[in-house]
Amino acid sequence: MSSAPWLETDVSLKALNTFGLPATARRLARIREDADVRRVLDSPEVGRAAKLVLGGGSNLVLTRDVDEVVLKVEVGGLRLVQTRDDAFIVEAGAGLTWHDVVTETIARGWPGLENLALIPGTVGAAPVQNIGAYGLEMADRFDSLDGVDLVTGLGITLNRAQCLFGYRDSVFKNVLAGKAIITRVRFRLPRPWQPVLGYLELERKVAETGIAEPSPRQVHDWICGIRRAKLPDPAVIGNAGSFFKNPIVSEDQCRDIIGRDPHVVHYPMADGTFKLAAGWLIDACGWKGKSIGRAGVYEKQALVLVNRGDAIGAEVVTLAKAIQESVYGRFGIRLEPEPVVL
Structure with a gap:
């Protein structure tokens, strides 16, 4: 004891x-x-x-x-820190459920996080992973955060530049890994609010509904509907959301893959590189719905690995490695897992 x-x-x-x-x-x-x-x-x-x-x-x-x-x-608390002409600055405790904060900020009239609705996890994990979905990354709405240095016990405050945000990456996954704990996060929610709709599935929603200028709540509801249609609820089927990062390749690499498989889903990036849809690559290798032991690939979205019932971590890792080998063998691309394997 x-x-x-x-x-x-x-x-x-x-x-x-x-x-x-x-x-x-x-x-x-x-x-x-x-x-x-x-x-x-x-x-x-x-x-x-x-x-x-x-x-x-x-x-x-x-x-x-x-x-x-x-x-x-388990740090709680949600408050408006400052109302500026160009933004609301909102602070959330790191232990709060991320989706609850997205929903509550909209309800309180502080929109801007709606594209990140239904992403599992807590507020404190959002900067670590620089979560993102449907045309928006957490870094786009980030102001600063507070935490505690796990070596000295001193309080720390980091701004956006100091967090070194990248694609599903931050300073907390490398330099500060295991050396700091996040306790509160502040978000910069732009005023006036403008919807972020430059994503294919959202463009389809605009076309289907005829709503060219949706409200924050409408965008939130669209996102929730899109996610629920293809992603499993962790409360029902154990999973960690998207298991692999979408790989970034050069223009030459992308052209080579398109030459071999014209249907590959790809998105141009601002720096001239291309993002490939990892889920498409996995599906093309025939993994959707397949299992190894009690770990499987979700039937509706190949990017999500699931616990089919009493799986152990070793089964998930074995399945992930088999998928990585399969994708590399066909496309010459190494998929990188999003979750931390402990």
Whole structure:
């Protein structure tokens, strides 16, 4: 038994990761404010131990029990920090569910996050992964964040430039990996609001409905409808959302692949490169609906791997590697997983 009453021991993580994979945390501390982090760091028992920051567990594949001290982020609170002529600055606690914040900000008259509706996970995980969907990335709406340095225990504040955002990437996935915990995130929501509709499926919604100037709530509802039609609900079928990043290739590489397979789904990028649809590549290799053990590829979207019932992390990893080998063999492209494999 732990001598520290705030330190939980032998905690099952199965309900704390959206894949529903079995694993046990030897020690877990719940973080509801910055002082909770400092209490862990000052502890003679676990202060110097390795740490694992856990939000909604939506970007995690657990293949083992966790010896690291799990810091379960549960910081709450949503508030308007500032109303400027050009933007609302809104702050959200890192432990809040991302989709709830998207919905609530629209309800309170602070729109701008609607294209990112229904992405699983917490607010604190959003900058780490630089989540994105339907023509918008979190970095496009980011202002700054607060956190705690896991080495010194000191509070930190980072602006957008300091976060080094890239495609599903940030400073928290490299330089600051395991060295900082995010406690609050501030968003810059532009005024006046303008819908972001430059995405094929949204353009189709405009054409189908005849609504050329949708409201924030309308865009939110469209996004939710599109996502629900092709992506499984983690509460029903265990998954971690999109499992692989859409690969970025050069113009020459894209031309070569089109030459071999004219139907490949590709999008031009501002820097002259091309983004390929990873889901299309996986589907073209015949993986949609297939399984290895109890881990499978979702029938409606090949980019999503699912837990078909009592899967273990090793089965998910085996399936992912088989898909990677298959896509590389046919297209010469190495798919990179989005989730962290632990």
